[in-house]
Amino acid sequence: GCGSSAGTTGYSDPITTTITPSAIIDASTLADWAAEGKVNAPLGTADRVVVVSVASLASFTSTTKKHIPDAVHFDYVNELTMTRAEGLGPSIQMMLSGPRMDGVVQKLGIDASTTIVLTIPRGSTDLETYQQSVAYWTFRYWGFARERVKILNGGDDAWDVAGRSLTDALLVPT
Secondary structure, X not given: OOHHHOOOOOOOOOOOOOOOOOOEEOHHHHHHHHHOOOEOOOOOOXXXXXXXXXXXXXXXXXXXXXXXXXXXXXXXXXXXXXXXXXXXXXXXXXXXXXXXXXXXXXXXXXXXXXXXXXXXXXXXXXXXXXXXXXXXXXXXXXXXXXXXXXXXXXXHHXXXXXXXXXXOOOEOOO
């Protein structure tokens, strides 16, 4: 077993207000974090939050679907899976390699103090919901603490139903 060395015992900056007992959060929790200035706070800020929309570029920039303001785009097809040579031929839908995952983390503007909130577009299909879960488990596989990877329950639909604004603007993290 891992003994007592597993988990978050090595963090120098303990998780504070961003911790929730579940991987699932609701729109009001995300709205609170946004109101507290945590969404896209500067790198290194304790309890920083990055909202990651797991969507095709067409869905993310759609003027009819729109997305949560300040969300960053994460294209499942082009960024979350890779083709590898396995056995006699190529196999798709494989876990990202370490260098590819490093590139994703840098592109999305994620650091050790970041809580990742994964969301999906309004009117998402079962496939898009599946893609969100694959994104969750990919971050967990690569060592992101369960306290730091969240799924927005209901995705952008829940945000919209809660009366929050949506946008079609494309945010590029620094």
